[in-house]
Amino acid sequence: MAILKADSLRKQYTLGGHTVNALDGVDFAVEQGAFIAIMGPSGSGKSTLLHLLGGLDHPSDGEVTLAGQALSILDDTQATLVRRHNVGFIFQFFNLLPTLSAEENITLPLIIDGRNPRQQQTHIDALLALVGLVDRRHHKPDQLSGGEQQRVAIARALVTEPAIVLADEPTGNLDSKTGTAIMELLRRSCDELGQTIIVVTHDPKAAAYADRIVFLRDGLVSRELAFERDGDRGTRLMAIIQTMERLEN
């Protein structure tokens, strides 16, 4: 069964009497444990789609079903609670709270949910180990590098064991080596924890970590690629680059 489903999703923005169709009817389904990359030129609607999938915004038309729950009928608080329990977000700018340590930032979703982080200490320790920040756990964000901050953000997204993790250009602000490490990390959380992940990216190398690539163009799905789960990364990369070139012409 699909953990996340989008049905003929539309999003229109009206700006000064001018209507922009950011999404123009997107159908989309994500199976549990999948690792998906969304690609497409700037302005094609990638971020818009991600926001709708995560319940951050309402579609103009269509429906998002998250963990069996149709989002359109929910009010803001209900949508927030669904998001809280089912979605983890990772942003391009790491968006950590400067007053909290790395570990405290990771536990933030638990705190917001009124849970006691202490009772999940082993889980948190495991996450810190996963992102390789055990010895940095007490550092404040301004004492961490960009890559380290993004790793904190990933651990934060995973801490509630959400149904799905949504990442909008998580490597966009990092050098390629650090970016690779981040993608490795997401891949591992998919493989080892069975985490479902959707990543928006411009970078074909990053996209090559995904099993399925969805290409957007002008608010529509223009193409999809699917790979064998344990396929070779090099071949994936070739296929992606070829598709991108073909789509551009």
Added chain:
Amino acid sequence: MPSKSTHTAPDSQPSEAVRSAGRRHTPTVNARMFGATIKLAIRSLLARPLRTILTGLGVVLGVAVILAIIVTNASTLDAVTRVFTEASGKAHLAVVNANTKDLGFSEAVLRQVRAAPDVQAAVPVLQGQAVLASDSPDAEVGLSIAGFGRGGLLLLGIDPVADTLAREYKVVDGAFLSLDDGAYEIMLVKNYADEQDVRVGNEIDLITGADRARLRVVGLISKEGPGLLNNGALGVIPLKTAQDLFARNGDVDQIDVIAVPGSSQGRALESLKAALQTRLGSRYSVIYPATQGERVAQMLAGYQMGLGMFSAIAIFVGAFLIYNAFSMTVVERTREIGMLRTLGMTRRQVISQILVEAGMLGMIGALFGLAAGIGLAGGLIRLMALFLAQEVRRIQIPTSGLVISFVIGLVVTLAAAAVPAFQASRVSPLEALRVRGRSRAGWFARHGWTVGVALIVFGLLLVVVRLPPPLGDHTQDAAVMALLLGAAFIVPKALTAWERAVRPIIRRLYGDEGALGSRNIQRALLRTALTVSALMIGVAMILSIRAVTDAFALDIRTWIERYIGGDVWVSSTVNLRSDLARRLNGVEGVAEVASVRYLDVKRILPEGTHESLSLMAIDPIAYTRVTSFVFTSGQGNPERMVSRLAGGEAIFISSVLAEKNKLKRGDTLRLLTRRGQHDFEIAGVVVDFYNQGRVLHMGANDLRRYYGVNDASTFLIKVQRGQSPAEVQERIDRLYGRSYHLTVESNQEIRERAMRLIGQTSSMFDVLALIAMIVAALGVVNTLTMNVVERTREIGMLRSLGMTRRQVAKMILAEAGMMGVGGGVLGIAVGLLMAQTVIGSMNTMAGFSMRYVISPQGIIVGFVVAVVVSQLAALWPARRAAQLRVIEAIQFE
């Protein structure tokens, strides 16, 4: 809200800066650059309208309060002196009795004055208090703290022919007095006549202390010029008639002098004044008419000082709001500034950019502030008028006041923006490339506390030591300011530790999201610290004002309880003949009657100048039978002191006078009497706050001998044992109330009224505390709004993590709650300290003996107010934060 200014800046501007860097600018280049700077400044102000308004409010507030206080002071002072100037009309000088204005002198002096060279005319005046017989006696005696405007009808006896040389009476109905200067005719002020339902041609019955008479109303005059006297309750009668009515044949109170044209001003007038003074001798004083308002002006000075302190606080808070906004602008625009720096903008250009913005905001804010100030002054003046029982009709707006408040507003704005401007200039071009500038804790946050401790020590020191002479009178102000500033400096340091200590409580109250909000206190530490300081000042003011008024009230209550001795008080708006005492003694149930007479006298100071004091004359023996003197402790046997007073040539002085002049029992004090200067032995020091403690007590025999006064102002009555005071009061009122126009009150009634009056005065000060609190609330709104704007993206992130709108609002409320609790606790500490300081210095300076009482009620009120105000003020920012749209917040830059 992207910053538009970078996108819309004229392209040529930065490159010009690059090209011209390192060489001298020609005037045209300078002018063009300045134009561009102004344009950038306007855009940047318009780009953030909310912040611009909040900042501007700071300027408006500061300027408005300063101007309002200047205008209020000028207007009340003007109103008070105007009465005297207008009443004396065209007179250039006035001759009065040197000893006491109440007594007057022989009209023979008139000839002497008229014969003097350079005197064109001399016009005699006799004044006296009367009441309309038809007017029912006042239910209560007028107890005004300022003691201005006695009520009743003031009669002005004039020479119908000569007086028009000095004064202009505008007759609006009927005619002027006839030339027969013994006629029983009267002119009334139209407003008063209307109130009393009296018309031209009517006959009215007047009661004076000495007589009762019927006069015909011949004319009505308008309420201007002399018609302003006694707030319009004025009757103008012929001089002879006045002498008859008051049994003062051949007497006048004042001679108004009109100089010949050449001597009517400046030096010439001064030398005429001196010449007249020598001619008349020391029994008479030649004065300028306007100086008669001085006593009231003197009294106003105290209140003006309090108001002055208040404007200092307003400036402080205003500066804080401005600083706040500009430092935030700088943090927010770090990237923009860095970018401009990479394009070749120099540090100096960055500073001037920010300062130009501040200057423009300062000017616009100051202009609005002037308008608001005049509005605020309207309210304050009404309050003062009520308090002084003196109508203030004209609002005086001194040009200097306008200039001063405008300049202060502008300078404070620039000064407050200077620190952020400097910070901005330290932004390196590299920071443009970084995602977000890091703000380090500044010097103030790290080391400010040392300055704070020093200031507090200094403030406490001032309680014991006075400032050197020119500043001596401001010692108390300085102490209070030092304490407040000192505490404000300590806040940043204290805040971090404090937050950690209180966080568990906040978590309890607001939940985990509350704890997050509480932590936010540590960010923008200075801004938060200033907000906490503003709350602290508000609470400290509430508390210290309460404590001081409570202490004052307690002191006065003890005094009133003893001073208002006896069981029944008999008084009137006119002075009472002393034979009334015998009649009262005959009333059934009366055990003892003591008469009291108040008189203004002049004391000769050791330097030879003189000061006005109130004299209370009593028969010491009769007085002690009815009530008792309250002696300060450690002076010996009270009975011996009373019999010394009764023995004559002796006085009691108030503790206030004793402290101020370092006088004690056995010393002497010199008074100006009708027998010339005379020394009186100080037989004791008493607690008496009449006329703000500037009071002496004298025996009735001395009063008769040295001042020729024989009547009474008040009778204190003790009822026989077993008799009910209420019944005796009733009996006196029935027998003599109407015919003598008496006000008969029980001790209880007077006490209650006095206490009520004290309460009213305190509440006027409470209003000031309230305003301080409103200002603090404005600070909370400002700071939290800034915080919310600054953390828009962060709030978006939290919402994406599943924080509900409610939780966001709670987080902001918790942050405000933290500030409220911090401000409350600090305010209580500082307030208690301040109260002690103020009370301490009032005791040493004015000779009060106030005791410091901690009022638990004040503490609770102060704390609750701080918390409630902070929560109310946070509602709007919290709502704003909760309503943020997640997507926009995430994309916010």
